Amino acid sequence: AQSVTQLGSHVSVSEGALVLLRCNYSSSVPPYLFWYVQYPNQGLQLLLKYTSAATLVKGINGFEAEFKKSETSFHLTKPSAHMSDAAEYFCAVSYSGGSNYKLTFGKGTLLTVNP
Amino acid sequence: DTEVTQTPKHLVMGMTNKKSLKCEQHMGHRAMYWYKQKAKKPPELMFVYSYEKLSINESVPSRFSPECPNSSLLNLHLHALQPEDSALYLCASSQDQGRPIYFGPGTRLTVT
Numbered sequence A: 001a002q003s004v005t006q007l008g009s010h011v012s013v014s015e016g017a018l019v020l021l022r023c024n025y026s027s028s029v030p031p032y033l034f035w036y037v038q039y040p041n042q043g044l045q046l047l048l049k050y051t052s053a054a055t056l057v058k059g060i061n062g063f064e065a066e067f068k069k070s071e072t073s074f075h076l077t078k079p080s081a082h083m084s085d086a087a088e089y090f091c092a093v094s095y096s097g098g099s100n101y102k103l104t105f106g107k108g109t110l111l112t113v114n115p
Numbered sequence B: 001d002t003e004v005t006q007t008p009k010h011l012v013m014g015m016t017n018k019k020s021l022k023c024e025q026h027m028g029h030r031a032m033y034w035y036k037q038k039a040k041k042p043p044e045l046m047f048v049y050s051y052e053k054l055s056i057n058e059s060v061p062s063r064f065s066p067e068c069p070n071s072s073l074l075n076l077h078l079h080a081l082q083p084e085d086s087a088l089y090l091c092a093s094s095q096d097q098g099r100p101i102y103f104g105p106g107t108r109l110t111v112t
Helices: none
Strands: A003-007 A010-014 A019-026 A031-038 A044-050 A056-058 A064-068 A073-078 A087-095 A109-114 B004-007 B010-013 B018-025 B031-037 B044-050 B053-057 B064-070 B073-079 B087-094 B107-111
Touching: A003 A087, A010 A019, A019 A031, A019 A087, A019 A109, A031 A064, A031 A073, A044 A056, A044 A064, A044 A073, A073 A087, B004 B087, B010 B018, B018 B031, B018 B087, B031 B064, B031 B073, B044 B064, B044 B073, B053 B064, B073 B087
Parallel strands: A010 A109, B010 B107
Antiparallel strands: A003 A019, A019 A073, A031 A044, A031 A087, A056 A064, A064 A073, A087 A109, B004 B018, B018 B073, B031 B044, B031 B087, B044 B053, B064 B073, B087 B107
């Protein structure tokens, strides 16, 4: 069975500081991994995806994530936080086996950015 | 273009009402989804349509009835809902399994 664990339900950083949001996955087969962002009262927006190509994935808004199979991790980073990055971030996993379209989400991490 | 549109944006309905949520995508995606999201929680999968056929029903109560009239449209018919069904209902689509799922802006549903 696949699962996703996001460490830290709330992360607070200062504007201009490094953003690091942690995600660990559990999957018995090669996973597809995604990061989504949700701003208040909006839907989820895809930030980036890992689909077994390059292990360092660049996304929108300056975010990137690195797939580390040995650590079963897919942490999200941004070198310098901006006030507009304040939102809820979800890590999600699906896998390539069978006809399963299911996307398993982590519980989410709320990012606040302090001026 | 990665846009999924949903109408209405907000809906308030009584427990005896019948209403429908609508979703549309023009990306040629073959899979469409309904998710339910409660406050401060991740989205929960309700239904998946693959090539216009219902492929996954996550044991959703029958007061929620999905419909896929064609490859671009997805509806969710609502009847006799309960106050605990109040939530953000998200429609989504994807090209295929394992591909990114693109979400619409959601319908904020309040059941009174």
